[in-house]
Amino acid sequence: MKLDTPENTAPDDAANRKSIAPVICYPPETLPPVPLDLYRAARATAQKVDEVLIPARDAKCFSVPAGQFFRISSVEGPQVGDLNLWSANDVRERFYSGKTRALHGTHVSTGDRLWTSFPHMRPMATITADTLDWYGFDAFGGSVHDVIGTRCDPYTNNLLSGGQYHHCCHSNLTRALAEHLGRSCDEVESHVHDVLNVFMCTGFTRDTGQYFMKASPVRPGDYLEFFAEIDLLGGLSACPGGDCSSEHSSDTAACYPLLVEVFAPEEGSLPGWVSPQRNGYDQSHGV
Template sequence: MSHDYEEVSGRIVHDETVPARAGWSRVIGKGQVLRIVDLEGRQAVDFLCYNADDYEDRYAAADTMKINPSGIFIGKDTVLYSVNCNPMFTVIEDTCGKHDTIGGCCSDALNRFRYGATGQPSCRQNFLDQLEKYGMGSRDIPTNLNFFMYVPVGSDGSMDMGPSISEPGDYIDLRAEMDVLAVISNCPQINNPVNDYNPTPIRIIVAE
């Protein structure tokens, strides 16, 4: 069950439900707003972005953390920066409050190493499947960020993967500051609590 949430302002140019475990990508034009809705709550959304005119100018996790006062968490007013320190997206609305910058993505190798699990879908593979459409591959995956994923860090440096804190209908609005290729993996992870052990659909809306 999904809850009601405020309508996105402006003209909707794209509206799609991304199934559980699936990947997605699209170029978001400068000035357009990308809304990601966690329809059922407790769903991690792994995210990468690239300057649509220069794929080498891509999301820079460490620089984003250093430049923004929000540090390791992404929330309202956080700006996502590229490796050339160009603003890519600005978070203009956020009902969740804390999104992860440091946990990275799940992969087949990690599932095997940490959980002894083989043959499961992963965010890394979802990213590769999307990036292939744009002529990119494994060398083009920088550290990603994770919307609606909660990775608290202790004073001793310890970190936890979840449990997730997002509620049904939580959303984040990202205004594109350049033409940006956005790449999403709706995380299929079932071996830890980042998705509450239950991957669910998300909704993607693009408005201008």
């Protein structure tokens, strides 16, 4: 916890040091371009081929072949979801929230991509539609669809409250992945990773820099839609915090299901598109 007042006196040139303009670490101009027009034309021909309803306070897995679309929708009430993505061919290749954040910012929307972990580091999904893109950033610095939070988990809950709560998103995703792969929770838990917080409204306080959440603006009918760049296995948890207006990891918040739908475009509607190859770095690490 930060001290209320600093222990050290500011130097004479403190104002000059603090006034230096920031530099963007990873300028996005050199990233591979996103062919949104191509994706949207293909989406216009797509037909629904699968759907999975995620129960409140629980999680389920779903599959999306490369070149198809998937949509996460609010269907009954304001509800946020914790999304994990893996390569369907190797769960060791998974969504890398930290690098996605570094490349695109703390919150993502249409045209941003979700990137995979090292050594693959390639686009795994591209956001193609977001009905909450109107929200932007509010007066508190909050926005939706963050890649800054981790996921509510039973370990932090135990640390802070001493309880044994089993429907945190981490546990939900662990159970769902174990069921999908036919393995034990102990075997798969290490593959559950930091999430995209779908529909969650979050930010950092201006005074202490603490992570905050507030009531999500999501309403039934809102959705976030993605194009699968590689064969995907997804896991989605309907967070026990509901709209995260007051708390998470509890049985008291009003919670609702989320719907995942998968859409396959017509054959030939993605001319020239190829699934991205793994990163071109040779992995020699200077040896």
